Amino acid sequence: MKSIDLSANRGKVAIRANNLCKVYPNGTVALKDVGLTVRESDFIVVVGLSGAGKSTMLRCLNRLIRPTSGELSLFGDDITTVNGTKLKQVRRRVGMIFQQFNLIRRLSVLENVLVGRLRFNAGLARSCCTMLRHFSRSEKEFAFECLKQVGIADLAYRRADALSGGQQQRVAIARSLAQEPEVFLADEPIASLDPRSAETVMQILARIHEERGIPVLVNLHHIDFAKRYGKRILGMSKGEIILDGTTRDLDCENVCRIYGDKAEEALEELSAA
Numbered sequence: 001m002k003s004i005d006l007s008a009n010r011g012k013v014a015i016r017a018n019n020l021c022k023v024y025p026n027g028t029v030a031l032k033d034v035g036l037t038v039r040e041s042d043f044i045v046v047v048g049l050s051g052a053g054k055s056t057m058l059r060c061l062n063r064l065i066r067p068t069s070g071e072l073s074l075f076g077d078d079i080t081t082v083n084g085t086k087l088k089q090v091r092r093r094v095g096m097i098f099q100q101f102n103l104i105r106r107l108s109v110l111e112n113v114l115v116g117r118l119r120f121n122a123g124l125a126r127s128c129c130t131m132l133r134h135f136s137r138s139e140k141e142f143a144f145e146c147l148k149q150v151g152i153a154d155l156a157y158r159r160a161d162a163l164s165g166g167q168q169q170r171v172a173i174a175r176s177l178a179q180e181p182e183v184f185l186a187d188e189p190i191a192s193l194d195p196r197s198a199e200t201v202m203q204i205l206a207r208i209h210e211e212r213g214i215p216v217l218v219n220l221h222h223i224d225f226a227k228r229y230g231k232r233i234l235g236m237s238k239g240e241i242i243l244d245g246t247t248r249d250l251d252c253e254n255v256c257r258i259y260g261d262k263a264e265e266a267l268e269e270l271s272a273a
Contacts, residue, residue: 011040013076014183014215015061020070022056022239030056031067032239038183043209044217045230047250047266048258053239054219058185061217062094063087075182095181095214099188101168105161109152109171112160113143116178146174150204166197173204184208184216191221198222202229223266226250227273 015038022031030053038044046054059065060072063079072080079090103112117139135143147153150170155163160171169189176184186205190198202218206229209216220226226233227247235243235250235258243254255270256263 014038014040014042014074016071016073017061018071020057020060020072021068022053022060022065023068030239031060034070034239034241036234036241036244038215038217040213040215041231042215042217043206043229043231044215044234045226045232046217046219046234046236047221047223047226048236049260049262050221052236052258054236055187056239057236058096058187058217058219062096062183062185063090064096092179093182095176095179095184097169097172097176097184097186097189099191101165101172103160103168103171103175105159107160108157109147109160109163110140110143110156112171113146113174113178114139116146116175117143118179143174143178146177147171149177149208150174151200164197166193166200169193169197169201170204173201173208177208181214184214186216186218188219188221190225198225205229223250223255223269224273227270 015036017034017036020031020034020036021029023029034053034057046057048054056065060067063072063082067080070080071078074090074093082090104115114135117135144153144156147156150173152167152170152174155167160168163171184205189205190201193201202225205216205218208214218229227250230247233243233245233247233250234241235254237258237260242257243249250270252267252270255266259266
């Protein structure tokens with residue numbers, strides 16, 4: 001059953017993928033003819049088993065990896081095969097948040113956020129260890145504002161490795177905000193967090209989406225969070241999008257289609273949502 005694109009007439013197209021495929025060198029087929037249109041008004045939650053292709057799809061969308069075939073565009077610009085400077089420009093336009101926070105552990109929270117400003121300071125990017133001391137007052141103030149938006153401005157001068165997991169993920173979000181992205185992608189951002197921290201992170205992403213008008217795609221394992229936060233739900237299985245709908249479509253039948261013989265836990269979360 002082919003997915004139906006429910007994003008039509010919901011604003012400007014941010015990302016469009018046509019027949020996107022990814023085959024890894026070992027022969028693993030991670031994506032099969034994925035078609036997807038993401039508009040500015042979308043807050044999309046992608047659900048599916050580990051290995052369903054969720055992470056590969058996000059990494060293709062911001063060109064962390066190159067698709068094997070198909071077409072991919074970002075705000076109308078073909079980015080399928082870009083490289084070099086153009087590829088760096090693509091990645092600057094897309095904020096990416098990972099399950100592992102990818103912070104520079106020995107630096108302060110503020111310094112980690114300032115890393116997100118490197119797109120505006122190309123000349124400083126060559127010296128990661130020293131460049132953070134050379135940001136202007138206005139850029140540091142901007143970084144503080146990003147920290148305020150995620151609720152941890154009071155931790156600005158703490159070392160990143162002294163923070164809890166939930167706090168580190170909020171630093172990672174603030175760092176992405178500092179690069180002023182046009183799209184947010186988040187790959188399992190709450191997978192390693194306790195329920196309270198997970199709720200906080202999802203609330204922050206939802207607020208960023210609403211206040212800034214930035215489209216957000218989030219990969220999640222948790223059906224209950226998908227049900228609460230997703231405006232649009234994508235279900236993936238074996239490298240294909242088999243569901244493209246709303247939270248109303250995230251019913252028992254579709255959960256079983258997405259998760260197969262491992263649907264029991266997801267169904268329990270669904271009933272509790």
